[in-house]
Amino acid sequence: xxxxxxxxxxxxxxxxxxxxxxxxxxxxxxxxxxxxxxxxxxxxxxxxxxxxxxxxxxxxxxxxxxxxxxxxxxxxxxxxxxxxxxxxxxxxxxxxxxxxxxxxxxxxxxxxxxxxxxxxxxxxxxxxxxxxxxxxxxxxx
Amino acid sequence: xxxxxxxxxxxxxxxxxxxxxxxxxxxxxxxxxxxxxxxxxxxxxxxxxxxxxxxxxxxxxxxxxxxxxxxxxxxxxxxxxxxxxxxxxxxxxxxxxxxxxxxxxxxxxxxxxxxxxxxxxxxxxxxxxxxxxxxxxxxxxxxxxxxxxxxxxxxxxxxxxxxxxxxxxxxxxxxxxxxxxxxxxxxxxxxxxxxxxxxxxxxxxxxxxxxxxxxxxxxxxxxxxxxxx
Numbered sequence: 505x506x507x508x509x510x511x512x513x514x515x516x517x518x519x520x521x522x523x524x525x526x527x528x529x530x531x532x533x534x535x536x537x538x539x540x541x542x543x544x545x546x547x548x549x550x551x552x553x554x555x556x557x558x559x560x561x562x563x564x565x566x567x568x569x570x571x572x573x574x575x576x577x578x579x580x581x582x583x584x585x586x587x588x589x590x591x592x593x594x595x596x597x598x599x600x601x602x603x604x605x606x607x608x609x610x611x612x613x614x615x616x617x618x619x620x621x622x623x624x625x626x627x628x629x630x631x632x633x634x635x636x637x638x639x640x641x642x643x644x645x
Numbered sequence: 646x647x648x649x650x651x652x653x654x655x656x657x658x659x660x661x662x663x664x665x666x667x668x669x670x671x672x673x674x675x676x677x678x679x680x681x682x683x684x685x686x687x688x689x690x691x692x693x694x695x696x697x698x699x700x701x702x703x704x705x706x707x708x709x710x711x712x713x714x715x716x717x718x719x720x721x722x723x724x725x726x727x728x729x730x731x732x733x734x735x736x737x738x739x740x741x742x743x744x745x746x747x748x749x750x751x752x753x754x755x756x757x758x759x760x761x762x763x764x765x766x767x768x769x770x771x772x773x774x775x776x777x778x779x780x781x782x783x784x785x786x787x788x789x790x791x792x793x794x795x796x797x798x799x800x801x802x803x804x805x806x807x808x809x810x811x812x813x814x815x816x817x818x819x820x821x822x823x824x825x826x827x828x829x830x831x832x833x834x835x836x837x838x839x840x841x842x843x844x845x846x847x848x849x850x851x852x853x854x855x856x857x858x859x860x861x862x863x864x865x866x867x868x869x870x871x872x873x874x
Contacts, residue, residue, distance in 0.1 A: 537774045542857030544778050566781040 507569055508603040514573035519580050522562045524548040529633045532626025534618040538610055543567030545575050547618035549582055549590070551626055558582050558590060563618070570608040574598050574615035587623055652678060655722060664688070666710065666730060674711070676722065677729040682754045683737035691754070692833050693747055693826035704738040748822065748853055751829075755842075757850045769854055776810075777858045783807050784865050791872070801870075808866045815859050818852065825849045 507515070523546070524531045530551050537544045543566065550560040561579035565572045577598055582590050598604070598612035651660045652675065659670035664685045667674055684691045687703045711734060716727040740746045752758060784807060790800040829845045 535771065535774050535778060537769050537777070537858065539769050539854035539857055542861035544774055544781060544858070546778060564778075564782070566778070 510602050511569055511573040514576040515569040518572055518576040520562050521564060523564060524550050524560065524562050529629050532622040534621025534625060536614055536617045536621055538614050541567065543571045543614065545571060545614050545618050547575055547578060547622050549622050549626060551587060556586050558585050570604055570611040571614060573602055574611045575618060577601060578615045578619055590619060591623055593619055674723050674726045676726045677733055683741055683750060686733065686737050690833060691751065692830040693751060694830045695741060700741060704734065707734050748826065748849060752846065752850050752853065755846050757846050773855055773858060777862060780807055780811060780862055784869065787869060804866060804869055811859060811862050815863060818855060818859055821852050825852060
């Protein structure tokens, strides 16, 4: 089985590898795994509180080339999107862009899962933050 | 279950039990068609506790009976049946010999093979993912140190330190699999109902899913250690 050029490119030059401060309220972290191959993927988004747009996205994946390429591509797509737009990214979009073969589709599923987990974490943080600051913001607005 | 209990001998047209290897009427070797599974093929109950010596004896006994040399002058259908049964027997033996592939096979024949990846992912405890991720990062750093030309003393002890918790986890994990396997066997023996059996298999599957993380990590550590030699 041959990898597509795009997979190889993302694998050899992964975009946005690294991490963002986990405890930042504007950062959402998703950590997911694929038990059938033992891959682990961490994906993080940093949302601009003023605009609701994702300013930055980082990932780190321990796994096969397709898993790395899927998460690398996901971080590229996430930047500049709103949280809701990010949730609209489907694993099939990743499959098409990277021309993933059927046996590697689960890698794209993992990336979609990671995006959803990161956004869910962000929303959870915002909700608990919102409760805490509700009193103070009433006076400032 | 609606699996057939009889097969038809193509030689004499007589009926034979589905897991018979030779026709009880004409004693010719039966074509390998619809039949049970590896356990039944070897005449074993669908249990995870298998005596290695007993398995070996069953394998050797059948191996002798199916051996293509004995069918050298037989009709083509019998020759083919001997080859097919020999080959299936080898697969069955190889699969059931190792406790791990045995569990994997049981889950498969009981219909608990991996569902869709998203569901499988949620069945892995987050704490394990965190741990695996952190250890992978540590391995990455050690690899960088080594490829950067750092002396072996600088990273070998770190590698050993990284291995200890995951090795402990492997041992613990194996014990859990053994315990769950014994639970399954007890349920089979007592003729427990579908619900109890299902619950035991699901517990077994959830544990089983964690295995790849542990073995991948250990393999990564071994690779680094060997690279040091």
